[in-house]
Amino acid sequence: MGDGDWLNEREQRAWRGFIELANFRDQFGRELQAETGLSGADYAILVSLSEAADGRMRAIELRKAINWEKSRLTQHLNRMASRGLVTREPCLTDNRGIQVSLTQAGREAIEAAAPRHVGHVRRWFIDALTPDQLDTFADLTKVVLDHIAAQDHTAQADSD
Amino acid sequence: MGDGDWLNEREQRAWRGFIELANFRDQFGRELQAETGLSGADYAILVSLSEAADGRMRAIELRKAINWEKSRLTQHLNRMASRGLVTREPCLTDNRGIQVSLTQAGREAIEAAAPRHVGHVRRWFIDALTPDQLDTFADLTKVVLDHIAAQDHTAQADSD
DNA sequence: GTAGTTTGGATGACACATCAACCAAATCGT
DNA sequence: ACGATTTGGTTGATGTGTCATCCAAACTAC
Numbered sequence: 001m002g003d004g005d006w007l008n009e010r011e012q013r014a015w016r017g018f019i020e021l022a023n024f025r026d027q028f029g030r031e032l033q034a035e036t037g038l039s040g041a042d043y044a045i046l047v048s049l050s051e052a053a054d055g056r057m058r059a060i061e062l063r064k065a066i067n068w069e070k071s072r073l074t075q076h077l078n079r080m081a082s083r084g085l086v087t088r089e090p091c092l093t094d095n096r097g098i099q100v101s102l103t104q105a106g107r108e109a110i111e112a113a114a115p116r117h118v119g120h121v122r123r124w125f126i127d128a129l130t131p132d133q134l135d136t137f138a139d140l141t142k143v144v145l146d147h148i149a150a151q152d153h154t155a156q157a158d159s160d
Numbered sequence: 161m162g163d164g165d166w167l168n169e170r171e172q173r174a175w176r177g178f179i180e181l182a183n184f185r186d187q188f189g190r191e192l193q194a195e196t197g198l199s200g201a202d203y204a205i206l207v208s209l210s211e212a213a214d215g216r217m218r219a220i221e222l223r224k225a226i227n228w229e230k231s232r233l234t235q236h237l238n239r240m241a242s243r244g245l246v247t248r249e250p251c252l253t254d255n256r257g258i259q260v261s262l263t264q265a266g267r268e269a270i271e272a273a274a275p276r277h278v279g280h281v282r283r284w285f286i287d288a289l290t291p292d293q294l295d296t297f298a299d300l301t302k303v304v305l306d307h308i309a310a311q312d313h314t315a316q317a318d319s320d
Numbered sequence: 321g322t323a324g325t326t327t328g329g330a331t332g333a334c335a336c337a338t339c340a341a342c343c344a345a346a347t348c349g350t
Numbered sequence: 351a352c353g354a355t356t357t358g359g360t361t362g363a364t365g366t367g368t369c370a371t372c373c374a375a376a377c378t379a380c
Contacts, residue, residue, distance in 0.1 A: 005275070005278060006278060007278065007281065007282075007286065010291060010294050010295060010298070011281075011282075011286050011294060013294070013295075013298040014285075014286070014289070014294040014295070014297045014298040014301070015281055015285060015286065017297065017298045017300075017301030017302060017305065018181070018185070018285070018297070018301060019185070020301070020305055021178070021182070021301050021304060021305060022181070022182040022185045024305070024308055025178070025179070025182045026367090030368080039335080039336080041335095041336075041337095058358090059358075059359075060357090060358060060359090063358090068337095069337080069338070069339090070358070070359060070360085071337085071338075071339080071340095071359085071360075071361080072336085072337060072338075073359090074358095074359060074360055074361085075336080075337085075360090075361090076335095076336080076337090078360095079335075079336090091358095094345080094346075094357095094358080095344085095345055095346085096343095096344065096345045096346070096357075096358045096359065097345095097358060097359085098358080098359070115165070118165060118166060118167065121167065121171075121175055122167075122171075123311070124307075124308055124311070125174075125175060125178065125304060126167065126171050126174070126175065127307070128303055128304045128306075128307030128308070129174070129300065129303060129304065131170060133300060133303065134170050134171060134173070134174040135170060135173075135174070136296060136300065137174045137177065137178070137297075137300045138170070138173040138174040138177045140177075140289065140293060140296065140297050140300070141174070141177030141178060141180070141181050142177060143288055143289060143293065144181060144284075144285060144288045144289065145177065145180055145181060145184070146288075147284075147287070147288030148184060148284055148288070151283070151284070186337095190337095190338080199365080199366080201365095201366075201367090218328090219328075219329075220327090220328060220329090223328090228367095229367080229368070229369090230328070230329060230330090231329085231330075231331080231367085231368075231369080231370095232366085232367060232368080233329090234328095234329060234330055234331085235330090235331090235366080235367085236365095236366080236367090238330095239365075239366085251328090254327095254328080254375080254376080255374085255375055255376085256327075256328045256329065256373095256374065256375045256376070257328060257329085257375095258328080258329070
C-alpha cells in the first residue's frame with residue numbers, strides 16, 4: 001500500500017498497545033462468559049436492573065443507563081427473556097413502553113457472576129499496575145476521552 | 161447486587177477509562193467503515209496482503225500475521241471475495257492450502273483507505289497526547305499486556 | 321506401505337451488533 | 351379537535367465473530 005504518511009515509532013507503539021489491549025478485552029469478555037454463562041451485554045443489563053428498585057426498569061431507562069441502540073436492547077432482551085433471566089411486561093403509564101424485570105434466576109446469575117467479574121478485572125488488569133500507574137493510566141485515558149468528546153459531540157459509549 | 165468487594169475508586173477510574181476507550185474504538189472502526197467502505201477486518205487483511213510480494217499470501221500466513229481463528233478467516237475471505245477485493249486459488253505446493261491474492265479493486269481500496277485511517281488515528285488518539293504521554297501510555301499498555309501474557313499462556317485461539 | 325495423527329481449511333449453527341424500515345401510542349401546533 | 355411529528359419499540363436483513371465438527375492432504379510411525 002502507499003505508505004505516504006504513517007505513524008512514527010513512538011506513535012505506533014502507543015496506538016498498537018491500545019489496539020492489543022482492546023483486543024484482549026474481547027477475549028476477557030468471552031472467558032467471563034464461559035465461566036459465568038453471562039456475556040458482557042448480559043452483565044451490563046443485569047447490573048442495571050439489579051440496582052433498580054424491585055429489579056425493574058422501563059426499557060427506555062435501561063437504554064439510557066447503558067447507552068445502547070434500541071434494536072440492540074430489544075433483541076438482547078428477547079434472548080435474555082428466553083433464557084429466563086428477565087421478563088417483559090407492558091408499561092402501565094405509557095402504553096408504548098415496556099417494563100423489564102429481573103427474575104429470580106436473573107438475580108442469582110448476576111450475584112454469582114459479580115465476584116468473578118471483579119476477580120477477573122483484578123487479576124488481568126489491576127494487579128498489573130502499581131497505584132501510581134493506575135492513576136497515570138486513568139489520567140491518560142481521560143485525556144484521550146476528553147479529546148474525543150471535544151471533537152465529536154455524538155460520541156458516548158459505555159458498558160459494564 | 162451484592163457489592164461485597166468491588167474496586168476502589170482509583171482502580172475503578174483506570175478500569176472504566178480503559179473500557180470506555182475500548183468502546184470508543186469500536187465506534188472508530190464503524191466510522192472508518194462508513195467513510196472508506198472497509199471494516200477493520202477488511203483493513204487488516206488488505207494491509208497484510210498489500211505488504212506481501214505480488215499481493216499474495218497463503219491463507220495460513222495471513223492467519224498468523226493477523227492472529228485470527230481459521231474459520232473467521234475463511235468466512236471473511238468469502239465475503240471479501242464476493243465483493244471482489246481478493247481472490248482465492250488453490251496452493252501449488254500444498255494441496256490443502258489456499259492462495260489469497262489482492263485484486264486490483266482490493267489494492268485501490270486499501271490505498272484509498274490508508275490515509276484516512278492514519279488521519280483518523282491521529283485525530284482521535286495521537287493528537288490528544290504529548291510525545292511524553294504517548295511513551296507513558298505505550299509503557300503502561302506494555303506492562304498490562306506482559307502481565308496478561310505471563311499469566312495466561314493459553315491465550316491463543318485455535319484448536320481442532 | 322499403511323495406520324494414526326497433525327494440519328489447512330470449510331461448513332453450519334448460533335450469538336451479537338448495526339441499519340433501515342415500520343408501527344402504534346403520545347404529544348404538539350394550531 | 352385533528353393532522354403532523356416525535357417517541358418507544360419491533361422486525362428483518364446483513365455483517366461479523368465464535369464454536370464444534372467435518373474433511374482431505376500431509377506428515378509421522380512402524
